[in-house]
Amino acid sequence: MEKFKDIIRQYPFLGFIIAFFILMAIPSIFFTDLYQSHLSSLIFINIIVAAGLNIVKGYCGQVTVGHVGLYAVGSYTAGCMFMYLGASLWITLPVAILVTGLFGVAFAIPSFRLEGPYLALATLGGGEAIRLFIENGEFFGSTYGISSISQPELFGITFDTPDKYYYISMPVMLIAIYFSFSVLRSSIGRAFMAVREDPISAAASGINVKKHKMLAFILSAMFAGAAGAVYAHLPPGYIHPNNYTVIEMVTFLAMVVFGGLGHIWGGIIGAVIITIVYDLTRPLYEYQLFIFGLTIVLTILFMPKGIGGFIDKYFIDRRFKKKQAVADK
Amino acid sequence: MLLKTKKLMKAFGGLKAINKVDFELPKNEIRGIIGPNGSGKSTFFNLVSGVYDPDPGSYIEFDGHDITEEPPHKVGELGLARTFQLLRLYQDMSVINNVMSGYHTLVPYRFIDAVVGRKKIWDQEKVIKEEMMDLLSFVGLADYAEMNASELSGGQRRLLVLARAIAGKPKLLMLDEPAAGLSPVNVDNLMKILMRLKEKYGLTLIIIEHILKVVMDTCSKVTVLDHGEKIAEGTPSQIKDDNAVIEAYLGKKMDDEEMRKALAV
Ligand SMILES: Nc1ncnc2c1ncn2[C@@H]1O[C@H](COP(=O)(O)OP(=O)(O)O)[C@@H](O)[C@H]1O
Numbered sequence: 369m370e371k372f373k374d375i376i377r378q379y380p381f382l383g384f385i386i387a388f389f390i391l392m393a394i395p396s397i398f399f400t401d402l403y404q405s406h407l408s409s410l411i412f413i414n415i416i417v418a419a420g421l422n423i424v425k426g427y428c429g430q431v432t433v434g435h436v437g438l439y440a441v442g443s444y445t446a447g448c449m450f451m452y453l454g455a456s457l458w459i460t461l462p463v464a465i466l467v468t469g470l471f472g473v474a475f476a477i478p479s480f481r482l483e484g485p486y487l488a489l490a491t492l493g494g495g496e497a498i499r500l501f502i503e504n505g506e507f508f509g510s511t512y513g514i515s516s517i518s519q520p521e522l523f524g525i526t527f528d529t530p531d532k533y534y535y536i537s538m539p540v541m542l543i544a545i546y547f548s549f550s551v552l553r554s555s556i557g558r559a560f561m562a563v564r565e566d567p568i569s570a571a572a573s574g575i576n577v578k579k580h581k582m583l584a585f586i587l588s589a590m591f592a593g594a595a596g597a598v599y600a601h602l603p604p605g606y607i608h609p610n611n612y613t614v615i616e617m618v619t620f621l622a623m624v625v626f627g628g629l630g631h632i633w634g635g636i637i638g639a640v641i642i643t644i645v646y647d648l649t650r651p652l653y654e655y656q657l658f659i660f661g662l663t664i665v666l667t668i669l670f671m672p673k674g675i676g677g678f679i680d681k682y683f684i685d686r687r688f689k690k691k692q693a694v695a696d697k
Numbered sequence: 698m699l700l701k702t703k704k705l706m707k708a709f710g711g712l713k714a715i716n717k718v719d720f721e722l723p724k725n726e727i728r729g730i731i732g733p734n735g736s737g738k739s740t741f742f743n744l745v746s747g748v749y750d751p752d753p754g755s756y757i758e759f760d761g762h763d764i765t766e767e768p769p770h771k772v773g774e775l776g777l778a779r780t781f782q783l784l785r786l787y788q789d790m791s792v793i794n795n796v797m798s799g800y801h802t803l804v805p806y807r808f809i810d811a812v813v814g815r816k817k818i819w820d821q822e823k824v825i826k827e828e829m830m831d832l833l834s835f836v837g838l839a840d841y842a843e844m845n846a847s848e849l850s851g852g853q854r855r856l857l858v859l860a861r862a863i864a865g866k867p868k869l870l871m872l873d874e875p876a877a878g879l880s881p882v883n884v885d886n887l888m889k890i891l892m893r894l895k896e897k898y899g900l901t902l903i904i905i906e907h908i909l910k911v912v913m914d915t916c917s918k919v920t921v922l923d924h925g926e927k928i929a930e931g932t933p934s935q936i937k938d939d940n941a942v943i944e945a946y947l948g949k950k951m952d953d954e955e956m957r958k959a960l961a962v
């Protein structure tokens with residue numbers, strides 16, 4: 369077991385290949401209807417968003433409440449490219465990632481001067497501005513949205529039903545998590561945390577604070593862009609400005625807060641749980657903002673480290689016990 | 698000269714926190730900076746390390762580079778490390794991560810390699826971690842490596858900021874009251890470790906310290922600030938007998954005997 373762990377640590381890629389095969393098998397073993405596949409895709413999409421949000425908020429400590437706007441940019445880049453150019457996901461996905469990354473730059477600039485609630489307000493304004501711009505733009509389909517966005521094809525298969533689309537959203541999610549792990553576990557992730565904890569000491573250690581804030585915003589925007597594009601092509605391929613409101617933003621925030629800010633696995637678990645709850649409470653649409661707002665508040669009050677805090681505590685306790693056992697001998 | 702300032706100036710409103718300070722520090726020296734509260738010692742550090750912008754007419758040179766206008770991270774990159782009076786630990790990070798982030802400028806791999814997650818990154822990270830664990834052992838914190846920095850005691854925190862500052866292998870290390878608030882035993886321990894680190898890494902040091910005994914014992918030369926001005930500079934024994942220093946430092950409330958006692962080595 370120890371040896372296996374060491375190998376995974378050395379070649380993190382292997383862990384993802386194993387996860388890929390497990391997730392490949394899950395639908396045929398457990399799923400009984402199309403809706404479960406659809407919900408799984410939504411979960412994967414939200415995991416991608418949460419992984420990105422965790423970079424900028426959890427690791428780099430920048431309070432952004434405009435992320436849903438970036439997600440919208442990803443979706444609408446894909447949607448418009450399909451509508452005007454007939455482009456498929458294979459083209460719209462990379463383009464959406466790049467375009468959203470550029471928008472990330474715009475979101476990073478206020479973070480150079482603003483902190484905490486002021487930065488939250490600035491980014492909230494940015495996110496809402498994007499939604500309103502889309503809602504009022506003929507070009508973007510305004511309040512009609514964009515519909516019948518195509519599903520991708522590969523090896524002669526068209527992934528046009530939820531059960532098939534699962535095999536698109538799942539690998540994209542795994543690749544996204546892989547990248548977030550790679551970045552966050554390197555010196556860049558450490559620099560992000562240092563910027564979060566104390567930008568003045570970070571700078572004294574030679575860490576370029578502005579550069580790392582910029583990087584965190586761009587990276588997290590790229591994740592949101594990827595998620596947005598995968599969402600746009602999700603069968604039946606329909607996007608509407610109403611899918612990018614403050615409610616969705618609060619849901620995203622609830623995922624990372626409940627999962628545990630600055631904790632990669634926690635964020636993923638948070639995304640799974642919150643997506644399912646979001647889906648179950650869909651009939652209670654008018655209470656969702658309240659439900660997820662309350663989730664955030666209660667989490668911050670009663671378990672500020674979220675689920676990730678428990679995971680860490682478990683592992684640290686175990687390691688400690690092991691050490692003690694060795695010491696006792 | 699490793700560090701040189703000319704006519705260094707900084708005013709906050711009407712208050713001249715640092716006033717035309719000329720300062721020179723050769724390699725390998727241990728310099729003490731003393732002065733009453735509010736005399737501008739921390740401000741001097743903040744100016745040199747780029748946290749504050751100096752007023753026009755000032756000049757700062759470090760290791761042959763004009764750093765007058767450089768931002769703090771550039772100064773850090775050039776090999777000038779510092780600690781803060783209020784520590785500024787990364788509270789919610791593990792002890793080992795605190796130290797490893799001090800190594801930032803020396804990390805050998807490129808951004809793109811990290812994003813792609815190439816195997817060599819993890820090999821290099823392992824090497825860095827081992828090296829930083831050695832440093833933690835050196836200051837006696839190896840057993841706490843995985844703990845959150847916020848769980849450390851006061852004395853341990855002071856050792857940790859020291860280790861973090863040294864992690865980047867600086868040419869010059871500036872310490873702002875490194876022993877403040879420590880018990881005499883802990884002060885001795887800290888200074889012993891500091892001297893061993895100086896030997897091991899060939900450091901040049903500037904130490905701001907309130908505990909005069911520390912300064913008098915360890916520094917080869919002492920600079921005295923008062924109201925933002927340099928009022929004296931010399932060996933500890935010269936400083937001890939300098940009338941201007943005695944007056945600035947202790948006012949006139951004490952008699953001769955008390956002054957000598959307060960400054961006694
Ligand atoms: N950021 C600042 N804004 C305004 N005044 C400051 C600032 N930093 C320091 N000062 C003032 O400059 C003077 C010198 O402070 P400081 O350098 O911290 O003194 P010391 O470290 O010698 O105790 C003090 O009067 C202090 O109030």
Ligand SMILES: [Mg+2]
Nearest residue numbers: 738739740782
């Ligand atoms: Mg001070």
